[in-house]
Amino acid sequence: MITISQATLEDLEGIIAIEQHVFNTDSYPPFVVRQLFDISGHYFLVAKDQNQILGYAIGGLNTELMQGWLLSLGVHDKARGQGLGKQLTEKIIAVLKNANAKEVALTVYPDNQSALNIYKNLGFKGDVVLDNYFLDHEDRIVMTLELNWYFLMVVQIKRGAGVEIKYNYCLRYYHYLRPIRIESLKNGTHCYYRKRNLRCYSSAAYKKAF
Ligand SMILES: CC(C)(COP(=O)(O)OP(=O)(O)OC[C@H]1O[C@@H](n2cnc3c(N)ncnc32)[C@H](O)[C@@H]1OP(=O)(O)O)[C@@H](O)C(=O)NCCC(=O)NCCS
Incomplete structure (x- = not known):
């Protein structure tokens, strides 16, 4: 049975492995993942079957603006298409909502159809394509979901x-x-x-x- 829970430090290696697997050259360097974990590990979720990590979601919260972020989401190839991406997104929204976030924001490639499906189905809005958002000369869409x-x-x-x-x-x-x-x-x-x-x-x- 697949379970989704808050990640522990022991899960970090598995999370980084999937990050690198799904994002390749766009993945966060491991030290960034570790530092994010140190700052806000309680917004790291992991999906596991037995002890095998199949997916993860990394969230964050800007406490000045009370704006939550879905910073990264990944599901291993072999576990895709079963609703895991959607469940991880729903769960991170619930965690951020519980922390009183007033909205959740995220960035997505305009051609990432499966991710866009998840976000739109969950009510995220935003279709403006921003060029060079990450200073990498690539387009991104910033989507937001209002909460509360x-x-x-x-x-x-x-x-x-x-x-x-x-x-x-x-x-x-x-x-x-x-x-x-x-x-x-x-x-x-x-x-x-x-x-x-x-x-x-x-x-x-x-x-x-x-
Ligand atoms: C995006 C990702 C997390 C989705 O994971 P998943 O577990 O397959 O997601 P789900 O099973 O919940 O399905 C998501 C939706 O995409 C649809 N979908 C799946 N594969 C698709 C494809 N190749 N083309 C279009 N839609 C697709 C599903 O039908 C579903 O939509 P629905 O709910 O309307 O039926 C996964 O593909 C992934 O890790 N991709 C690489 C990393 C990434 O892009 N992360 C998101 C960054 S913003």
Whole structure:
């Protein structure tokens, strides 16, 4: 049975072997894979049958932007066409979503039909071909998948009247650590917060608003 799990240091050699097998001269040098593992090994997934590595996915997270990346994906020739590439992609999306990524980005060659199938089927968007994206004089497409709808709380702040919870509603939310919008109105101020951790954001926002 094939299982997908978080990779360990012992899996790194097998991951690098598949990377080199599937990407040839475009593969990451082993030291880069090792350093990526040191920085964010918890975003490395490995697909195994018994102890044999058949595929991997390497993710990463830009914590400033809360933007996840699928940095590399590979399935050994002999295991292709069975949905493994799709499962690895789905799993890395779930891992990044769990880490609060607001979107997942990736790059793909415009003629990589099987990879494009996976990404489009999973909802990734983007069809603009960027030339020389990796400074290698080759074309790439950057695709992104938006994640996470957040419940937002709108808080009406009236001068001298404390904080009054006005109403809740659901909005697409792009910022992470700040109130997403502050509106000054005649009768006070409306602050728009992410609902989770509201208490901690509301006091900071209160100061910011006044
Ligand atoms: C891309 C890759 C990971 C896909 O792995 P896989 O396990 O075969 O993927 P899946 O079995 O999940 O199939 C993916 C889709 O591609 C389709 N597909 C498979 N081979 C194909 C081919 N030769 N031409 C067009 N589509 C193909 C499948 O039908 C499937 O689409 P569907 O879900 O609409 O049916 C694998 O081919 C690979 O390692 N390629 C080299 C490395 C690479 O390109 N990585 C991605 C970099 S962006």
